[in-house]
Amino acid sequence: MPPYWNPCSYLPRRLQIVASLTTFILLCFLFLGSTSREDTDPYLDKVPFGSQIQQGAHQVVDNLPKLPNVNTPQWLNPFRAPAHTPPPEQANSSSGEARWYTDFKWRNPFSSSVTLDEQRAVLPPLPDRPPVYTYYDPGAGRKDEHMKQTEQDLLQIWRRAWWAQGFKPVVLGRPEAMNNPLFRQVQGLQLEPELDLEMMRWLAWGNMGSGILSNWLAVPMAPFDDPLLTFLRRGEYPELTRYEGLENGIFIGSRDAIDSAIKAAIAEPTIKTKKSVVEALPGKAFRIDSNNGGIAFYSTGTIKEKYSAISAKLSNPSLIGEGLAMLTELINSHLHTIWQNTFSSGIAVLKPLPEHSTAMIEPALDLARNLTQCAASPIPASCPPNRPRCKPCVSDRMQIHTPPVFRNTSTLFTIATVPHPYTMTSLLHERDDLSVRFVRRETARDQWITAATKELLGTGLSSFSRLVSVKDAVASDYGAAHSLWLTAERPPDKTSEKDLEELDFIFGFTLPRTPTEDGKSEDPVPRPNREKPPSLPPTDFGEGMVLSGPQLEKERSLLERAKMLLRRAGSTRQIVGKQSSNPAARMRGVVEAWNLADTEAWKFVRAFNARRRLERRKWEEDEDDFLGKGTWDRWVDKII
Template sequence: MPTRINPCSYLPRRLQIVASLTAFVLFCILFLGTSSSDTTVDPYLNQVPFAKQIQSGAHQVVDNLPSLPKDLPYMNTPQWLNPFRGPAHTPPPEQANSSSGEARWYSDFKWRNPFSSSVTLDEERAVLPPLKERPPVYTYFDATGRRKDDKSKKAEQDLLQIWRRAWWAQGFKPVVLGRPEAMNNPQYRAVQTLELEPELDMEMMRWLAWGNMGTGILCNWLAVPMAAHDDPLLTFLRRGEYPALVRYEGLDNGLFVGGKEEIDKALKAAVNNPAVKRVKSMVEAVPSGTFEVDPAHDGVAFYSTATITAKYISIKEKLEDPETIGDGMAMLPPLINSHLHMTWQNTFTSGIAVLKPLPEHTTALIEPAIDIARNLSQCSETPIPASCPPNRPRCKPCVSSQMLISLPPVFRNTSTLFTIGTVPHSYTLTSLIHSRDELNLKFIRRETSRDAWILAATKELLGTGLSSFARLVNMKEAVASDYGSSRSLWLTAERPPSVSSEKDLEELDWTFGFQLPRSPMPNGHSETPVPGPERRPPPPKQEFGDGPVPSEADLAKEKTLLEKARLFVSKGGRTGDKAFVRTRDVVEAWNLADTEAWKFVRAWNARRRVERRRWEEEEEEFSKGLFHKWIDAIT
């Protein structure tokens, strides 16, 4: 038989399969898929009465239906009806104490994301770094047996406030303990059965109160942190981990750290010591080896009796005279406060930089920041002007220093330079740059550039090649990182602190850890607090670049525009005015990076205020009880 030739055999195996399937599909379409409506007969159609009449009538109805209107509204079907919809992210839940006024925030480790809305799914919530836990630092104050003169009482109140403020500014949670905490310790009764020297009895009460609270830092209320934020001792204390009972050489009983177990063991050892009635301190009452001794440290200054006697003769003389004890005590608060201020000034040897991007139009914008810088550069009042803190004998006294105030147009990341930056809302900055008190969509879109502030502020630090979005990470780190927050103060132009407001100054005091000078400074020059030739720091030095110094008329116009913009941004949102909301949304959408920076700084400052006020409310009940007992004891 002749061999049959398969035409597909000349093709590769895979193409044979494809060709076969193609031929089969074409055969089905040609011979099975075509039909004529005239020849097709439904076998069941003849069984339905009047079937042909019904079928023809249905065709007529369909043919005569009117066409759908072109402007038919779009019906937005709920997504939950769509079975093929994709999964959607949900906004993170609201956290406790996460709002203040119009500022809202969400604390999360993703705070370095350029845009907070990518985390919160909310344009109004800024993502901030999680609040760090503040290690508790305890001091003991007993009103019983205190001096009864008014000056001494006021001085001790001021000293406790200085102690609390200084430790809070360094990242700790200061707590004042009293006899109630000591009485809650199980070893209190054992101590009461001993006939101790008055000094040791007070020391044992301190330790009993500390042991009742547990692990932490025990500090005398005349011992304050007096060093830069990144000082090794303060950095160690902020970790909150104390594996051993440690005392510090040269500080006597001014500072101890340790865990609860070590504290309880030391108390038991002191109670069981047969010679406990003849000693005057806890260090002498416990066996050798109980404490680890740290010999190298200079982050804490202790104004003990021995220190005052050796270093501050004028105060010592007044304290030794019973008639002038109150005067001597009254000299201590301004002395310690001036030393805290002086230490801060000595830390920033390059001076204070008041950030001024776009210098042609922002002179009025940064005036509150300049006022704060002038207060910081001024010398605090002190009874001993040329003195140094106990832990820094080679300091540079304020009477001989000249702290430079400069107005750079760019942000500089220098460790010895303290920066005060003012971040304006996009509407405020646009109004000032273009000298317009009214903005509209057409003008914003065609006449304004995007993110002018952040591009100008980071031009030197990041160059000109990066987008404004990429600069946000560096900006947020300058505001909220450990390094940046200790070397800068960031304000919003719409709610700047005023040096004429005691409330605003008090907020700044807790931020810096010392009381800023309150005396007026009309010309911005720092006066020496002692007689003699005036030593004034030079006036603020401005680096204008290509920008001219504004005239008096231009400055007056800037102030007018600034006040209108502040009113527009701060109050317009609460009025519900649709025109305002539309304009604000357009400006913010056109300047996404500048808006994100402004909202971040606003939320950062608001959370800082909320944190401190919550802590003060928690401690208020205990403080009232403490001072009421004090008043009862002295009357």
């Protein structure tokens, strides 16, 4: 055997390395890893091990001085768990105590899952309101103050009707026409006054761009889901279009098409002999649409043909103002009549838990009685031009129902009053001295929403599952057009003109201001100055529910005390288990925590109504300068 023989040489190169290292480590353990007791350090027994070290550490910690309790911000902790942050506050997202957040997740049962805030309700995004323009020139013709006032009343009817149908009405005037680059060319034509007014109207429309141009005597008079109105709400108008039978009542088109039409009219050699832009343009300039059933146009020819009593006034120069006042009353009554015809099954005033909610729905019943009245009209049995076969109010009266459950019927308009859970609990148990013990042990949860939806959704679903259907009934396009949801703590005040005006813009017409006690008119044509019948205590408000005078007074007293407590509590959200310096806020928090679904429904309705009021008031503020309400009246004739 050669002296240099290596037993590992028969192995592959990599295994030789592994075998050599393994042998080396084993030899180290064998010769260096074991020692005798005598070879150890004599001080080894003094080194602490295991439990001795742990015991000493505890003694050191116990003897440390106590440090003050400092609330260190969570963001300073590098090992903190990640947490979602509430979404930022949006512009115009609060009104009084109501706060909201706009998001497409508004159908989630609980808003706090989106906002991470118990006080903010999630509402659907506001639908886009396509602009609809009209042109008004106060200097066209000689007018006295009475005539100007009646014209402004007609403009207000026009604005209110288009707003209620989901549009943004805008009144244009001569300043918009002068801002159009084509204005100088039109001025050089020296047109007749009638055609000049028509050209100013088109120039003002072309200055604003794409949209709808409407005569201020052309108003939408149809259900919300009418095909023409649904098309117009989309805001897409690829072709210049006019509607058969509406003359110059309404046009739609894009900016380029409008400018092209104005240029073509200016280039027409015989334009001075024409009376309107439509006559001056070639026949192929417009697409003519026969689907015109959603618009009622009270043109001169229509008034002469259908409403001779008004036509006789308007044909007399000294009685034009009186004739316009009659026309204002007629259009408003027609808007009211078509709304009543839309809901042929009547009005349902929702009354869940009827034994204890009579006082709570009184404002809703007053509103229902106003809606079922016959509006004042100079021609009571007449119909609008676009609905010649309507059913006038004098021959077909609406019925008022008070069902204990919500019914999703397209021909039934629902007025629902949603109470705060504290209000509902106080009324149900006929006491206002609620306590935590009583609420937790003696009351059932979410009684209002369960009772209101038991027919629609059955009795097997949880109260949380019912919230989606309620929110859809309140805020969807279909639901908002077929129902009105109020809160018991802030119903419309029949003595407040602001609240009544808000209702006018929701429905699209001026509501009668004096409801009758039984919902029936003594006069088939009620007038604003009609003498109101003597006030009687309501006795039969519900489906067979009779309430005596003392019981009703007790309900009213409990309702008022509940409102006072909720006002004192403010918007404070009390967390159960913590003490509060405000007893009202603590009690409110306890009841809200016990009735989460009822609380969510109440906050959603409150926020939806607050946002609707804020939207309209902001629009009116933006339009104030153009409606003769400012210091410098735009409608005053100016010499430039």
